[in-house]
Amino acid sequence: MSVMNNERRHTRVPVGITMDIRTSAGEVCRGAISDLSDSGMTFESDAVLEEGQSLYLKMDTPLEIRGEIRHIRPSDQGGMTRYGVRFHFIAMRAPRPSAN
Numbered sequence: 001m002s003v004m005n006n007e008r009r010h011t012r013v014p015v016g017i018t019m020d021i022r023t024s025a026g027e028v029c030r031g032a033i034s035d036l037s038d039s040g041m042t043f044e045s046d047a048v049l050e051e052g053q054s055l056y057l058k059m060d061t062p063l064e065i066r067g068e069i070r071h072i073r074p075s076d077q078g079g080m081t082r083y084g085v086r087f088h089f090i091a092m093r094a095p096r097p098s099a100n
Helices: none
Strands: 013-023 028-036 040-045 054-059 063-074 081-092
Touching (some): 013 040
Antiparallel strands (some): 013 028, 028 040, 054 063
């Protein structure tokens, strides 16, 4: 696995994780995380989001993440946009009890 730095404070690690995105207005869409660091991430989505917009990010991990869009760029993939997010809150969700 390669690691990207690009003169940033935190090292970015490339990943390929799909997630649900919920905006502060309650809209829900899908996205694919390109890279993660301690303080943020980059993801691609066909959703139309705005810089400064707050998001709640949910993926198939026990993490709960809230963040804010810091930059927006066109993606190399047609119809997609690349979003940079700064994390404001990261926590582990409590595991759900199994239905045995």
